[in-house]
Amino acid sequence: MVTGGADRIRVLIADDHPIMRDGIAVALESSPDMDVVGQAADGAEAIVRFRELHPDVALIDLQMPGVDGLQAIHAISAEFPQARIIVLTSYPGDARVKRALTLGANAYMLKTATREEILGAIRSVMNGRRVVATEVAGEIASHAWSEMLSDRELSVLRLVATGHTNKRIADILCVSEDTVKARLKNIMTKLGALDRTHAVTLARNRGFFDG
Amino acid sequence: MVTGGADRIRVLIADDHPIMRDGIAVALESSPDMDVVGQAADGAEAIVRFRELHPDVALIDLQMPGVDGLQAIHAISAEFPQARIIVLTSYPGDARVKRALTLGANAYMLKTATREEILGAIRSVMNGRRVVATEVAGEIASHAWSEMLSDRELSVLRLVATGHTNKRIADILCVSEDTVKARLKNIMTKLGALDRTHAVTLARNRGFFDG
DNA sequence: AGCAAAATCACCCGATCGGGCATTGATCGC
DNA sequence: GCGATCAATGCCCGATCGGGTGATTTTGCT
Numbered sequence: 001m002v003t004g005g006a007d008r009i010r011v012l013i014a015d016d017h018p019i020m021r022d023g024i025a026v027a028l029e030s031s032p033d034m035d036v037v038g039q040a041a042d043g044a045e046a047i048v049r050f051r052e053l054h055p056d057v058a059l060i061d062l063q064m065p066g067v068d069g070l071q072a073i074h075a076i077s078a079e080f081p082q083a084r085i086i087v088l089t090s091y092p093g094d095a096r097v098k099r100a101l102t103l104g105a106n107a108y109m110l111k112t113a114t115r116e117e118i119l120g121a122i123r124s125v126m127n128g129r130r131v132v133a134t135e136v137a138g139e140i141a142s143h144a145w146s147e148m149l150s151d152r153e154l155s156v157l158r159l160v161a162t163g164h165t166n167k168r169i170a171d172i173l174c175v176s177e178d179t180v181k182a183r184l185k186n187i188m189t190k191l192g193a194l195d196r197t198h199a200v201t202l203a204r205n206r207g208f209f210d211g
Numbered sequence: 212m213v214t215g216g217a218d219r220i221r222v223l224i225a226d227d228h229p230i231m232r233d234g235i236a237v238a239l240e241s242s243p244d245m246d247v248v249g250q251a252a253d254g255a256e257a258i259v260r261f262r263e264l265h266p267d268v269a270l271i272d273l274q275m276p277g278v279d280g281l282q283a284i285h286a287i288s289a290e291f292p293q294a295r296i297i298v299l300t301s302y303p304g305d306a307r308v309k310r311a312l313t314l315g316a317n318a319y320m321l322k323t324a325t326r327e328e329i330l331g332a333i334r335s336v337m338n339g340r341r342v343v344a345t346e347v348a349g350e351i352a353s354h355a356w357s358e359m360l361s362d363r364e365l366s367v368l369r370l371v372a373t374g375h376t377n378k379r380i381a382d383i384l385c386v387s388e389d390t391v392k393a394r395l396k397n398i399m400t401k402l403g404a405l406d407r408t409h410a411v412t413l414a415r416n417r418g419f420f421d422g
Numbered sequence: 423a424g425c426a427a428a429a430t431c432a433c434c435c436g437a438t439c440g441g442g443c444a445t446t447g448a449t450c451g452c
Numbered sequence: 453g454c455g456a457t458c459a460a461t462g463c464c465c466g467a468t469c470g471g472g473t474g475a476t477t478t479t480g481c482t
Contacts, residue, residue, distance in 0.1 A: 017301075017322040019329065023234030063301075090228070090274075090301065111228040118230065152429070163409025165468065179430050185470070186428095195438090195470075197408040198374025204415070363459075376438065390460045396440070406440080406468090 009126055010037040012055035014046035014072065015088070016064045020111070024059060024088070027115040034122065043067030043075075050076050050083070057084040057122055060105075062096065068210060070096075070103055077104025084125045088118070092136045093207020094143040107131035147190050149208055156183045158209070161200040220337055221248040223266035225257035225283065226299070227275045231322070235270060235299070238326040245333065254278030254286075261287050261294070268295040268333055271316075273307065279421060281307075281314055288315025295336045299329070303347045304418020305354040318342035358401050360419055367394045369420070372411040 011028055013036060015021050021039050028034045038053045040046040044067040050058055058076065062069035069087065076083050086107040087100045097108045106125045109118060110133045121131045132140070149157065159169045166184070170177040184196060191206075193199035203209060222239055224247060226232050232250050239245045249264045251257035255278040261269055269287065273280035280298065287294050297318040298311045308319045317336045320329060321344045332342045343351070360368065370380045377395070381388040395407060402417075404410035414420060 017231075017234075018325050019234035019238060019322060020228075020231050021234070022237050022326070023228075023230035023232070026233050026237055027230060111230060114229050115233070150428075160408055161412045163405030163412070165406070167468085175429085176431055178432055181470075182430075188470085194374030195376070197371055197411055200408055200412065201372045201374070361459095378438085386459090387461055389462055392440075393460075399440085 009034045009057060009122060010053070010055045011035065011122065012038045012040065012046070012049055012053055012058040014040040014043070014058065014064070014069070015061040016041050024118070027118055030115070031119050034119070043069060043072035046072045047075050050080065057086060057125055059086050059088050062087060062089040062100065070099060073100060073105050074103045086121055086125055091207065092139050093205065094140045095148060096207030097132065097136050097140060098148065108136055109133050110135060143206065149187060149190065149203070153183055153187050154208060156180060157187055157200060157203055160184065160196050220245045220268060220333060221264070221266045222246065222333065223249045223251065223257070223260055223264055223269040225251040225254070225269060225275070225280070226272040227252050235329070238329055241326070242330050245330070254280060254283035257283045258286050261291065268297060268336055270297050270299045273298060273300040273311065281310060284311060284316050285314045297332055297336055302418065303350050304416065305351045306359060307418030308343065308347050308351060309359065319347055320344050321346060354417065360398060360401065360414070364394055364398050365419060367391060368398055368411060368414055371395065371407050
């Protein structure tokens with residue numbers, strides 16, 4: 001038994017990059033009050049590991065194959081409302097951040113963060129605080145007034161992105177073309193887009209899409 | 212002096228994620244025939260480090276702030292034609308891969324690769340071979356027939372992505388609107404896009420943009 | 423139950439787009 | 453030199469888009 005202390009923070013790591021998991025692991029093991037108790041390479045595995053390990057905190061990446069990070073956070077948070085979850089991902093994007101936080105995440109960190117920032121975030125979350133990387137916080141602030149996109153609007157925008165005409169989108173979603181136009185008009189207003197193409201670009205940059 | 216062997220592979224790591232650099236470092240240091248001789252957090256630093264360290268091989272990420280990986284590869288390869296460069300990045304995209312390889316990279320690996328695959332790639336490159344991750348190889352094969360986009364076409368497409376109308380693009384590029392339309396028509400044919408929006412999406416997915 | 427918000431559908435119209443077809447220079451390789 | 457290739461340009465025209473305005477229905481929340 002290597003881990004002697006009973007009060008050490010038990011951490012679960014979920015990331016589809018093996019090398020990144022190693023990097024996180026060495027950072028945590030370098031701290032005397034933390035232990036990596038498990039790792040997962042995708043969202044489905046993260047959920048299973050969380051169920052069997054009941055870690056004090058889970059470090060989860062958003063970009064993962066199959067069940068992605070957001071879905072994993074949702075599932076874990078629904079089953080374990082007291083779960084401490086930290087998002088550690090490559091990309092900002094206010095929409096992504098808001099979704100992660102509302103789905104149950106307690107912190108949103110970027111992979112550009114240093115070991116110390118990661119460790120600090122873990123300790124803060126363990127103390128019941130919420131943490132958002134400063135780069136991300138500014139982004140959220142600058143989009144504070146703007147509204148989110150509804151599921152319906154995202155469906156329309158995804159079809160727009162893949163080159164479908166309004167009429168075709170209407171057929172696919174089983175609504176009239178005018179409805180699609182109304183939806184799209186609303187989307188462009190919300191995003192401040194000049195046209196449909198710009199709307200797709202802005203939505204991508206703000207993290208409305210799962211890429 | 213820790214590094215006793217004179218025949219060990221000297222590696223430079225360039226990645227803007229500190230934790231990822233750590234992960235790569237532990238993987239390399241776990242191998243008795245490799246040494247991490249330097250690290251860089253962006254392309255500009257990578258160039259400087261390469262100049263002063265002359266590593267046997269450089270592991271470079273493409274997504275980096277300021278001078279990105281492609282520019283760094285270009286600069287290093289131009290100054291040191293014998294340089295061994297391995298791209299280690301998160302994303303595939305045949306266009307990105309082709310650009311990296313033509314700019315001087317000797318290998319293209321994804322961060323989903325295991326330590327063993329990374330170490331193997333380094334040894335292969337040291338033996339003069341080229342390495343391309345299998346996931347990426349298949350992608351290139353499936354787009355083997357399709358042509359690349361020219362700089363001019365990329366300029367047009369970037370403006371399309373940001374919501375500019377053909378007329379405005381024409382003014383910005385100081386050409387006639389008909390020229391822009393001709394260029395765009397050609398772009399859509401090359402990419403097999405249904406409309407301008409689809410063209411932007413396909414270009415993004417295939418790595419024509421620096422995102 | 424009752425109000426607010428979102429979603430749906432409808433019509434008009436000017437601007438923009440995308441396809442087809444043809445012409446001019448300029449650069450490049452043979 | 454000369455054909456080839458490509459960027460640039462022009463015109464026509466039907467399809468699509470984006471803006472404005474208004475009405476009805478559904479949904480959610482109090």
